[in-house]
Amino acid sequence: MPEGHTIHRLAQDYASRFAGTAVHVTSPQGKFSDAAALLDGAELTHTEAHGKHLFLGFRDTDWIHIHLGLFGKVNFGDAPAPPATDTVRLRLANATAYVDLRGPTTCALITHTEKQAIHDRLGPDPLRADTDADPHLAYRRISRSRTTIAALLMDQKVIAGVGNVYRAEVLFRHRIDPYRAGKDIAPAQWDAIWTDLVELMREGVRNNRIDTVRPEHTPEAMGRPPRVDDHGGEVYVYRRANLPCHICGGEIRTADLAARNLFWCPNCQTP
DNA sequence: GTAGGATGCTAAC
């Protein structure tokens, strides 16, 4: 699940259940026990997301930095909290709710300075577009790079929050071959991609899933059977290798790019 | 029961 939209949604959900309350902080699995003891009983004052990084602020000074990686999962529930299983890295609980974090790549107590350093190495985030995300910062890097646009979109220093699903889908929606070099993306093309990502990812936050198929291409509109994929949303190419393209009927292709699976339609997407 | 894969990233070679 974890692309940027998931993390921004988590920031909202942690806040709605715990912000402004004193929180019981534990680490049943043990790896975060020392920090949990320091925070136990403190008020959760802020939550924030930048790209795939989640920050939980306590007492206006201390931050928990969370990164889900590939397998991290978060589970919310109503009080009373059941006994935690032995994989729960971090549990927050108050009078009304609890939340468990499992399998994160990162769960660490950091200072404001350390938090700032993380922001500084991340590119603009389409989901922070109304605050401090400047698409031209991303384009400056892209327009000067011979690296493929597919790799650049996954580089969190270039743009923060895009993952393998949004990468594949946004390139399909804009008919761009994933192997095209960054320097061959025109300025207007980048503006269109960015605007599209802002809309798609905002909808992703709202619905807590990724949908990228335009209304005119949905199964109902196209008279084809409903999708069978299990990842949760309606998509054009992601994990649809060897299946027919929703638009041209040609075969969707897949390939390895920087140790990740790439999906695209060679017929619809132009080099 | 076991192997393998997954929407991510980093350090080390």
Next chain:
DNA sequence: TTAGCCTCCTACG
């Protein structure tokens, strides 16, 4: 470029 992190689920015997 590769191994490693860490968890859950599915496919396969």
